[in-house]
Amino acid sequence: MIRLYGMTGSGNCWKPAVAMKMLGIAFDWTEIDSVGGETRRAPFLALNPNGRVPLLQLADGRLLAESNAMLCYLAEGTPLLPPPGYERAKVLEWMFFEQYSHEPYVATVRFWIHYLGKREEWRDKIAEARVKGYAALAVMETALGKTAFLAGETFSIADIALYAYTHVADQGDFDLTPYPAIRSWLARCEAQPGFEAMR
Amino acid sequence: MIRLYGMTGSGNCWKPAVAMKMLGIAFDWTEIDSVGGETRRAPFLALNPNGRVPLLQLADGRLLAESNAMLCYLAEGTPLLPPPGYERAKVLEWMFFEQYSHEPYVATVRFWIHYLGKREEWRDKIAEARVKGYAALAVMETALGKTAFLAGETFSIADIALYAYTHVADQGDFDLTPYPAIRSWLARCEAQPGFEAMR
Numbered sequence: 001m002i003r004l005y006g007m008t009g010s011g012n013c014w015k016p017a018v019a020m021k022m023l024g025i026a027f028d029w030t031e032i033d034s035v036g037g038e039t040r041r042a043p044f045l046a047l048n049p050n051g052r053v054p055l056l057q058l059a060d061g062r063l064l065a066e067s068n069a070m071l072c073y074l075a076e077g078t079p080l081l082p083p084p085g086y087e088r089a090k091v092l093e094w095m096f097f098e099q100y101s102h103e104p105y106v107a108t109v110r111f112w113i114h115y116l117g118k119r120e121e122w123r124d125k126i127a128e129a130r131v132k133g134y135a136a137l138a139v140m141e142t143a144l145g146k147t148a149f150l151a152g153e154t155f156s157i158a159d160i161a162l163y164a165y166t167h168v169a170d171q172g173d174f175d176l177t178p179y180p181a182i183r184s185w186l187a188r189c190e191a192q193p194g195f196e197a198m199r
Numbered sequence: 200m201i202r203l204y205g206m207t208g209s210g211n212c213w214k215p216a217v218a219m220k221m222l223g224i225a226f227d228w229t230e231i232d233s234v235g236g237e238t239r240r241a242p243f244l245a246l247n248p249n250g251r252v253p254l255l256q257l258a259d260g261r262l263l264a265e266s267n268a269m270l271c272y273l274a275e276g277t278p279l280l281p282p283p284g285y286e287r288a289k290v291l292e293w294m295f296f297e298q299y300s301h302e303p304y305v306a307t308v309r310f311w312i313h314y315l316g317k318r319e320e321w322r323d324k325i326a327e328a329r330v331k332g333y334a335a336l337a338v339m340e341t342a343l344g345k346t347a348f349l350a351g352e353t354f355s356i357a358d359i360a361l362y363a364y365t366h367v368a369d370q371g372d373f374d375l376t377p378y379p380a381i382r383s384w385l386a387r388c389e390a391q392p393g394f395e396a397m398r
Contacts, residue, residue, distance in 0.1 A: 050300060050338050064288050066295040073288035089263050089272035096265040099299045101249060139249050 002027040005047070005055040007034040009115075011107055011164030013054040014198040016070040019160055022194040023078055035115055067164075068095040071157040080157050090151040094158035097139070105133035107165040110172030119173070130174070137179055140166070144181035148188060155192050163189045167197055201226040202256040204246070206233040208314075210306055210363030212253040213397040215269040218359055221393040222277055234314055266363075267294040270356040279356050289350040293357035296338070304332035306364040309371030318372070329373070336378055339365070343380035347387060354391050362388045366396060 002020070004027050006013030020027050032038050032053050039051045048055045048065050056064040056073075064070055072092075075081035082088045109129050112118045119126070140162065143150060150158045167186050169176060176183055190197055201219070203226050205212030219226050231237050231252050238250045247254045247264050255263040255272075263269055271291075274280035281287045308328050311317045318325070339361065342349060349357045366385050368375060375382055389396055 049341050050296065058285070062285055064285070064292060066292040066299075068295050069288050069291035072291050073285070076283045084275045086257070086261055086263070086272070089268050092268035092271050093263060093265040096267050096295070096298055097249060099295055100265075100302075103299075104303065142248050 001059055003030055003057040004028070005030045005032050005044075005057070006053045007032055009198070010034065010053065011168065011198060012052075012067040012103070015067045015160050015164050016054055016056060016074060018196055018198075019071055019074050019080065019157060021196055022080070022192070023074060024194075025074065068099060068157075068161055071095070071160060075157045079154070080160075082151075082154070082156065087152060091156045091158040094150045095161045097136070098158075098161045098164075101132070101139070102136040102162065103165055105129045105136060106169050106172060106174060109133055109174070110165065110168060113173060114168075114171040133169075133172070133174060137166070137169070137174070137176070137182060140185075141179045141181050144185045149185070155189065159185075159189050164198070168199065200258055202229055203227070204229045204231050204243075204254040204256070205252045206231055208397070209233065209252065210367065210397060211251075211266040211302070214266045214359050214363050215253055215255060215273060217395055217397075218270055218273050218279065218356060220395055221279070221391070222273060223393075224273065267298060267356075267360055270294070270359060274356045278353070279359075281350075281353070281355065286351060290355045290357040293349045294360045296335070297357075297360045297363075300331070300338070301335040301361065302364055304328045304335060305368050305371060305373060307371075308332055308373070309364065309367060312372060313367075313370040332368075332371070332373060336365070336368070336373070336375070336381060339384075340378045340380050343384045348384070354388065358384075358388050363397070367398065 002025065004016055006029060008031060032044065034053050038044055039053055045051055047063060050065060052065065054067050054070065056070045064073060072081065081091060109126055112122055112126060147153055149155050150162060163186065166182060189195060201224065203215055205228060207230060231243065233252050237243055238252055244250055246262060249264055251264065253266050253269065255269045263272060271280065280290060308325055311321055311325060346352055348354050349361060362385065365381065388394060
């Protein structure tokens, strides 16, 4: 059976889990204490030299890192990933946007505040990251003012990728009140068959 | 004809350009002064609300952002991207690794030093980013000690994605001397038919 190494509460780890639930793929979950440093110790580094969760282990033992690569692998041939062409490229565009322009700010500020309790101590670097997090949310708001989902009118793994940390942005003190299109989209994601939010 | 909006010297912009050259796809290049702020002004933001190059415009006018999404789109059905399955997933794993764990450090330090001239002024934040850049290079070194290319024995768009900023890492004062597997791999990339390095 597929095994997913992950940390509960991590949006990146939630992504492949929810995709497998939506697609009816059975898997086992192995909890890894990423905050406690378990991903940077030898036993885990032997599985993933990049020292991060999630990590997916296929039934035959082969390993795959990077949450969004997992989403592409799992969703191939399903309605969650359009066939090759422009629409698929837009799904990938949003997934690379997520890892470069959104996660490093929206998820990281949440991590600093919610997990590390550094709201006051790291006020300056939080303020700097917050500007970029809101910039990413503004890009999403513009897109979601035009289409029901990020890559068009159909729910896809791009929505899973961006939902992950957007729906817990408040735990990083991000205020979604001025982003009505994002808030409606969060609700549309939650209404998908089999969808389970992280909280 | 396809149009690529990009900045000369940007590894992210080089990626789709070299892929199109290798695949024999004709395109026009529109130079965008990203360092001078052109990507953050209204005319460009109307094309890409995320305010970044590269930006690909298809012959029919449709737009695509994110260099690695472009690579996937352009390489579909060619030897540069394996068919759906585990090998393709590994290509994507490296491309997400590139945007999350490599580019923000290796490319960013180069940008601060080579373009902005901040080697002394930003010494502390450069030192912090350098640790993470070397960590990414170490992950590559481990992988390239086992296989000829990043995702296996075949050159793919994962190699284009990682070559981009690795081959100019010295412009960010990264020393590749202790990374012999990376240095051999750079030479193997350069020996690919039609391959043109950024410099």
